[in-house]
Amino acid sequence: xxxxxxxxxxxxxxxxxxxxxxxxxxxxxxxxxxxxxxxxxxxxxxxxxxxxxxxxxxxxxxxxxxxxxxxxxxxxxxxxxxxxxxxxxxxxxxxxxxxxxxxxxxxxxxxxxxxxxxxxxxxxxxxxxxxxxxxxxxxxxxxxxxxxxxxxxxxxxxxxxxxxxxxxxxxxxxxxxxxxxxxxxxxxxxxxxxxxxxxxxxxxxxxxxxxxxxxxxxxxxxxxxxxxxxxxxxxxxxxxxxxxxxxxxxxxxxxxxxxxxxxxxxxxxxxxxxxxxxxxxxxxxxxxxxxxxxxxxxxxxxxxxxxxxxxxxxxxxxxxxxxxxxxxxxxxxxxxxxxxxxxxxxxxxxxxxxxxxxxxxxxxxxxxxxxxxxxxxxxxxxxxxxxxxxxxxxxxxxxxxxxxxxxxxxxxxxxxxxxxxxxxxxxxxxxxxxxxxxx
Amino acid sequence: xxxxxxxxxxxxxxxxxxxxxxxxxxxxxxxxxxxxxxxxxxxxxxxxxxxxxxxxxxxxxxxxxxxxxxxxxxxxxxxxxxxxxxxxxxxxxxxxxxxxxxxxxxxxxxxxxxxxxxxxxxxxxxxxxxxxxxxxxxxxxxxxxxxxxxxxxxxxxxxxxxxxxxxxxxxxxxxxxxxxxxxxxxxxxxxxxxxxxxxxxxxxxxxxxxxxxxxxxxxxxxxxxxxxxxxxxxxxxxxxxxxxxxxxxxxxxxxxxxxxxxxxxxxxxxxxxxxxxxxxxxxxxxxxxxxxxxxxxxxxx
Numbered sequence: 001x002x003x004x005x006x007x008x009x010x011x012x013x014x015x016x017x018x019x020x021x022x023x024x025x026x027x028x029x030x031x032x033x034x035x036x037x038x039x040x041x042x043x044x045x046x047x048x049x050x051x052x053x054x055x056x057x058x059x060x061x062x063x064x065x066x067x068x069x070x071x072x073x074x075x076x077x078x079x080x081x082x083x084x085x086x087x088x089x090x091x092x093x094x095x096x097x098x099x100x101x102x103x104x105x106x107x108x109x110x111x112x113x114x115x116x117x118x119x120x121x122x123x124x125x126x127x128x129x130x131x132x133x134x135x136x137x138x139x140x141x142x143x144x145x146x147x148x149x150x151x152x153x154x155x156x157x158x159x160x161x162x163x164x165x166x167x168x169x170x171x172x173x174x175x176x177x178x179x180x181x182x183x184x185x186x187x188x189x190x191x192x193x194x195x196x197x198x199x200x201x202x203x204x205x206x207x208x209x210x211x212x213x214x215x216x217x218x219x220x221x222x223x224x225x226x227x228x229x230x231x232x233x234x235x236x237x238x239x240x241x242x243x244x245x246x247x248x249x250x251x252x253x254x255x256x257x258x259x260x261x262x263x264x265x266x267x268x269x270x271x272x273x274x275x276x277x278x279x280x281x282x283x284x285x286x287x288x289x290x291x292x293x294x295x296x297x298x299x300x301x302x303x304x305x306x307x308x309x310x311x312x313x314x315x316x317x318x319x320x321x322x323x324x325x326x327x328x329x330x331x332x333x334x335x336x337x338x339x340x341x342x343x344x345x346x347x348x349x350x351x352x353x354x355x356x357x358x359x360x361x362x363x364x365x366x367x368x369x370x371x372x373x374x375x376x377x378x379x380x381x382x383x384x385x386x387x388x389x390x391x392x393x394x395x396x397x398x399x400x401x402x403x404x405x406x407x408x409x410x411x412x413x414x415x416x417x418x419x420x421x422x423x424x425x426x427x428x429x430x431x432x433x434x435x436x437x438x439x
Numbered sequence: 440x441x442x443x444x445x446x447x448x449x450x451x452x453x454x455x456x457x458x459x460x461x462x463x464x465x466x467x468x469x470x471x472x473x474x475x476x477x478x479x480x481x482x483x484x485x486x487x488x489x490x491x492x493x494x495x496x497x498x499x500x501x502x503x504x505x506x507x508x509x510x511x512x513x514x515x516x517x518x519x520x521x522x523x524x525x526x527x528x529x530x531x532x533x534x535x536x537x538x539x540x541x542x543x544x545x546x547x548x549x550x551x552x553x554x555x556x557x558x559x560x561x562x563x564x565x566x567x568x569x570x571x572x573x574x575x576x577x578x579x580x581x582x583x584x585x586x587x588x589x590x591x592x593x594x595x596x597x598x599x600x601x602x603x604x605x606x607x608x609x610x611x612x613x614x615x616x617x618x619x620x621x622x623x624x625x626x627x628x629x630x631x632x633x634x635x636x637x638x639x640x641x642x643x644x645x646x647x648x649x650x651x652x653x654x655x656x657x658x659x660x661x662x663x664x665x666x667x668x669x670x671x672x673x674x675x676x677x678x679x680x681x682x683x684x685x686x687x688x689x690x691x692x693x694x695x696x697x698x699x700x701x702x703x704x705x706x707x708x709x710x711x712x713x714x715x716x717x718x719x720x721x722x723x724x725x726x727x728x729x730x731x732x733x734x735x736x737x738x739x740x
Contacts, residue, residue: 042670045483110549142585149580194696225486225670227698251633253672
């Protein structure tokens with residue numbers, strides 16, 4: 001795995017320990033690493049240069065927040081800048097007031113136009129619209145068949161003609177057909193082409209002029225390298241694009257092309273393709289892609305994951321303790337405390353392996369407070385050995401914890417029962433739950 | 440037109456940006472830090488990657504320190520030498536051993552596998568070899584139809600099953616058929632897959648295993664098709680595909696655009712996998728043997 005940028009920066013800033021304001025030399029040092037991370041993520045070097053300059057201006061002299069290290073502070077600024085560069089909100093595809101809304105898909109060979117066209121058609125169909133696909137890629141062998149197959153998979157009509165040689169005429173006719181059939185969305189799958197192929201670019205321009213699409217969507221492969229700027233710029237200048245769909249985001253490419261394309265075209269990224277299946281089209285979230293580009297993984301996803309792992313680990317530890325012979329009052333208290341900090345008991349129970357099947361388990365949260373108080377009033381020796389707990393000791397504990405001797409007796413009894421039960425559990429003889437314990 | 444000229448032709452667009460910039464730097468005469476920075480930028484812009492670039496730049500810096508590099512010319516020669524050295528010696532696809540010679544192709548989605556296979560098949564049939572294509576991309580809609588068109592164009596035979604069937608079974612049938620009919624070459628087309636999808640990588644391993652049931656030393660060539668437009672992820676692709684099925688060579692496609700394909704330096708350096716073929720256009724004869732010396736010469740001439 002990539003070493004995370006945050007880690008790298010942390011190690012640099014360990015030496016500096018600069019507090020207060022971010023100094024220029026510290027920022028420079030940090031941005032050197034940021035620059036490398038961006039380059040490794042395939043962000044175009046010119047875009048990187050501008051970006052670093054912008055961040056530097058914002059960062060130098062900025063106060064380091066109390067809760068952050070200087071490294072984290074720089075990353076925070078970098079992340080914010082990246083997010084704003086990637087475009088604040090996830091912008092939707094605009095619909096025409098007069099249907100059909102014509103959407104024209106353009107891009108290089110193999111960027112994923114045909115698959116994305118079908119995904120988009122499915123997306124609109126789910127929204128209750130009546131889309132139609134147009135097989136306007138007359139170049140690639142079997143491209144028409146591919147779209148027809150995809151269309152039948154999602155039950156969307158595909159306008160095509162195997163005799164037509166001219167995509168302009170085909171697209172023109174498709175609009176008539178769409179109007180006739182009262183289709184409200186028309187998606188044109190055009191042939192992949194090089195941005196420096198003048199003939200084919202002129203053809204694309206011609207199609208655009210004839211069909212006046214509501215949106216021209218530039219389909220770009222998330223794995224694209226440094227050349228992304230040239231490609232996107234050419235398409236935008238020659239054809240004019242309204243939005244971007246990034247494909248193949250389910251791989252492990254860092255997706256720096258997103259920044260390159262976004263910054264040279266200024267157009268929003270509308271969707272990302274996250275798999276080969278037709279339903280794998282997701283809205284674009286700048287924060288997630290920004291973290292990914294910085295090599296911090298998908299921070300949001302990671303936090304979710306970490307939380308899951310944490311809970312899983314806690315649950316396992318808990319079970320281990322319960323199963324252990326050396327289960328003292330202290331352990332009991334510790335576990336109860338942890339359990340209470342983890343949220344509603346019923347939810348926690350579901351996470352403990354084997355516990356999710358126990359239905360109808362009700363837990364009185366107040367009981368925990370009492371138990372804790374009782375245990376707190378015990379001496380260390382008593383906590384380790386319950387046999388010491390004679391009548392006078394129990395009276396002292398009750399007074400100390402503000403409970404009654406009956407309460408103390410019950411806790412001790414249940415603790416003993418629990419210990420017994422744990423032994424049984426360990427021996428695999430099945431188990432019986434004591435009344436007060438959630439486990 | 441000689442091969443060198445043709446290569447130069449095909450690479451002319453690649454050349455333009457890089458060469459002009461390099462020329463302008465080197466003809467300046469003196470070498471300083473700005474020059475080195477600019478050189479670094481050029482390599483980065485060609486997708487050479489930060490690591491390989493750093494290595495080349497460090498070397499240049501060292502030679503300058505030692506006084507071995509004083510002017511633009513010697514720097515240029517050194518750089519050329521270094522880049523040729525990084526790419527290793529020329530390594531085209533060479534047929535060997537008993538028939539059939541099996542070529543397994545693989546790569547991520549949309550890199551141009553089927554097109555490359557079509558061009559490769561044409562090259563072999565025009566050389567008088569008999570060729571059988573195995574339509575093992577049973578996943579993508581109409582992939583079989585696409586390969587069929589290429590089979591027709593190139594005069595190759597084709598073995599296909601229904602869409603959605605087991606790719607390994609198709610490959611097995613193809614190799615069996617080729618063995619019986621004494622076909623010279625079998626080229627197996629596989630579905631594009633991201634290297635991160637382990638079930639799909641397992642499927643690819645199975646294709647290889649099944650082929651080996653008929654011919655133990657097959658596939659004699661395992662070609663990874665890489666899109667020259669791809670950035671640093673191409674190295675990851677090469678690593679993962681290599682781990683799964685042992686890549687013997689790279690076919691670098693789409694060099695007719697403005698992308699430089701500089702990632703091949705990293706692939707060679709990190710994994711020792713040579714580039715065998717380059718795609719420089721959409722015509723059937725636009726698939727060429729990759730020659731490192733000519734490639735670098737063409738970049739700098």
